[in-house]
Amino acid sequence: MSKDFSKEKNAKNLYKNQPGVVLRMVAKPGKGDELFELTTNLHNNGDSDGPVDWAICRSDEEPDTLWAFEFYRDDESFTRHYSNSALDKGHEKVMNLLVDMPLRADVHIISSNYTIDTATNAVNEKTLYKNQPGMVLKTYAKPGKGADLFELCTELHYKDDPDGPVDWVLCQPNDEPDTMWAFEFYRDDESFTRHYSNPAMDEGHQKVFDLCDVDTNIGVREEIHIVSSSSVSGS
Numbered sequence: 402m403s404k405d406f407s408k409e410k411n412a413k414n415l416y417k418n419q420p421g422v423v424l425r426m427v428a429k430p431g432k433g434d435e436l437f438e439l440t441t442n443l444h445n446n447g448d449s450d451g452p453v454d455w456a457i458c459r460s461d462e463e464p465d466t467l468w469a470f471e472f473y474r475d476d477e478s479f480t481r482h483y484s485n486s487a488l489d490k491g492h493e494k495v496m497n498l499l500v501d502m503p504l505r506a507d508v509h510i511i512s513s514n515y516t517i518d519t520a521t522n523a524v525n526e527k528t529l530y531k532n533q534p535g536m537v538l539k540t541y542a543k544p545g546k547g548a549d550l551f552e553l554c555t556e557l558h559y560k561d562d563p564d565g566p567v568d569w570v571l572c573q574p575n576d577e578p579d580t581m582w583a584f585e586f587y588r589d590d591e592s593f594t595r596h597y598s599n600p601a602m603d604e605g606h607q608k609v610f611d612l613c614d615v616d617t618n619i620g621v622r623e624e625i626h627i628v629s630s631s632s633v634s635g636s
Contacts, residue, residue, distance in 0.1 A: 534624070534626055564587070
């Protein structure tokens with residue numbers, strides 16, 4: 402599928418089945434700020450095969466923990482990027498700042514509020530800003546219920562909630578069809594709090610819970626704030 406990515410920096414470049422990566426890195430004590438600065442610089446290194454959309458976020462509870470999602474133009478650029486030996490030096494510097502090996506999940510997009518309209522190639526403009534609140538979620542569906550989970554969560558993200566996320570993406574690991582990774586970002590801290598304390602959301606959240614394999618998999622639910630992004634001015 403041919404797509405025009407000659408958009409300004411602050412436009413989103415996402416589409417269904419687009420390849421990407423979810424990353425979690427934990428810096429050595431006192432090295433968190435250095436890790437965030439280094440990874441931001443590496444994302445702005447001008448690599449033509451680098452991610453066209455990315456965000457680097459800090460865990461609220463663990464400030465030395467970095468969460469990132471990256472999405473690439475296509476499978477070919479994704480492969481070239483991760484096999485490019487010119488990037489090894491930068492990746493080695495990152496590894497030297499970590500307490501252990503990073504978590505890495507290769508994923509593809511199922512749905513997002515920024516998916517490109519294939520009829521018009523139109524994209525929405527940025528809604529992200531530095532220190533914006535958000536949530537990273539990893540959810541395991543009951544065996545064979547992955548498609549149902551993605552369908553339900555997509556519908557819930559389009560629910561008319563003025564405090565709902567202004568930016569979100571749902572991703573499926575390439576080798577785990579019943580697992581969902583999600584990143585959500587909210588207008589501000591107040592709307593984030595209202596959304597998660599709104600009883601009108603309980604019914605939908607319970608339907609999600611009913612599809613989840615909570616007996617054998619705990620999943621991830623972590624509050625985050627944006628440090629840098631391809632859609633944040635000055636990143």
